[in-house]
Amino acid sequence: KRPKDPSDLLLIADASRTSIREIWTDDPGDRPEGIIREPHVETPDPVFASGWDGALRQAATDDTYVAAEWPHAIEAAMSRKEQLSIGFGDLREPEAPQRADTFTTSVTNLVALAECPQKFKWIHHDRLPRRPRRSAVLGTEFHRRAELHNLGVLTLPADDQPTYDEASEVSAVDSRSSGIDPWDTFEGSRFHADTPLLVEVPFEITFDGRSVRGKADAVYADGTEWEIVDYKSGRAPSDGLESKMVQLEVYAIAAADGALSEDTPEALSVTFAYFGSDPAVEVTREADSEWLTAARLRVSSLLEQAEHGPFDASPNAGCAFCDFLHHCPEGKEALQR
Numbered sequence: 001k002r003p004k005d006p007s008d009l010l011l012i013a014d015a016s017r018t019s020i021r022e023i024w025t026d027d028p029g030d031r032p033e034g035i036i037r038e039p040h041v042e043t044p045d046p047v048f049a050s051g052w053d054g055a056l057r058q059a060a061t062d063d064t065y066v067a068a069e070w071p072h073a074i075e076a077a078m079s080r081k082e083q084l085s086i087g088f089g090d091l092r093e094p095e096a097p098q099r100a101d102t103f104t105t106s107v108t109n110l111v112a113l114a115e116c117p118q119k120f121k122w123i124h125h126d127r128l129p130r131r132p133r134r135s136a137v138l139g140t141e142f143h144r145r146a147e148l149h150n151l152g153v154l155t156l157p158a159d160d161q162p163t164y165d166e167a168s169e170v171s172a173v174d175s176r177s178s179g180i181d182p183w184d185t186f187e188g189s190r191f192h193a194d195t196p197l198l199v200e201v202p203f204e205i206t207f208d209g210r211s212v213r214g215k216a217d218a219v220y221a222d223g224t225e226w227e228i229v230d231y232k233s234g235r236a237p238s239d240g241l242e243s244k245m246v247q248l249e250v251y252a253i254a255a256a257d258g259a260l261s262e263d264t265p266e267a268l269s270v271t272f273a274y275f276g277s278d279p280a281v282e283v284t285r286e287a288d289s290e291w292l293t294a295a296r297l298r299v300s301s302l303l304e305q306a307e308h309g310p311f312d313a314s315p316n317a318g319c320a321f322c323d324f325l326h327h328c329p330e331g332k333e334a335l336q337r
Contacts, residue, residue: 003028107214114243121311182275226265249295
């Protein structure tokens with residue numbers, strides 16, 4: 001209805017020396033016709049009277065459906081349903097629409113802000129594309145195995161999946177070149193034997209009308225004492241840990257404020273567990289009242305900066321692995337020193 005002008009990102013790309021302009025017009029053309037949606041019709045199926053999609057919906061909402069129709073398949077069906085529910089764990093329940101002026105970001109982006117405000121701007125505000133990384137894929141696979149283990153589901157690595165030793169990309173915190181499998185280290189750690197109170201629990205906390213979302217890997221409990229643990233598949237960094245500590249600060253605040261569970265701990269600690277070395281390296285902070293007060297001030301300040309800036313470059317050791325190094329003069333200059 002209302003043609004829009006080219007986006008800032010498109011204009012930046014068009015002005016690049018290496019870009020090739022193929023089709024460009026200032027004429028928006030005719031208004032497209034409305035989309036005609038056909039009424040939904042259940043797909044015919046020789047096995048399911050209501051169609052396979054109707055049977056799927058009924059099996060998802062009615063636990064007695066499979067048992068009544070196919071009692072021999074109930075165990076396999078329930079196991080599959082449980083694993084699917086894990087896979088869909090990131091999907092959020094419908095909520096009341098947020099106000100248009102509510103600023104929201106993720107814990108991961110907040111850590112990026114603490115490391116380099118300019119990098120945060122490119123990620124969060126400008127939505128610049130980022131390179132897919134093999135190390136991230138392997139790290140996700142490790143977290144998946146740890147999650148299923150904590151839920152009591154036995155898993156084995158698939159033959160067609162790459163092993164950690166096959167990774168070719170080596171970063172400052174990537175240990176695959178040494179042949180260390182993070183899962184082997186996890187199995188030899190104290191976390192493998194303990195059963196967490198909470199696993200992959202999502203949360204959202206708000207400061208002065210701004211919110212941050214995240215998900216805690218595991219919460220271990222000894223009575224009313226909690227330890228929130230974030231699993232890392234790489235090695236502990238030699239520097240830059242203070243900026244990454246924002247992640248644990250947000251987790252601790254979420255636990256203390258009841259965002260992880262209706263219950264809250266009487267004593268709380270937060271831990272980074274790095275499984276990219278053998279044995280695992282643990283970095284722990286006791287989240288007492290004084291520590292939590294400082295954490296709240298820092299997170300609140302970062303959220304205000306995340307919304308309004310400033311977004312100045314802050315060169316650091318991570319510049320060598322930054323997706324945006326090619327158009328960051330400050331990062332290039334820092335690496336040449």
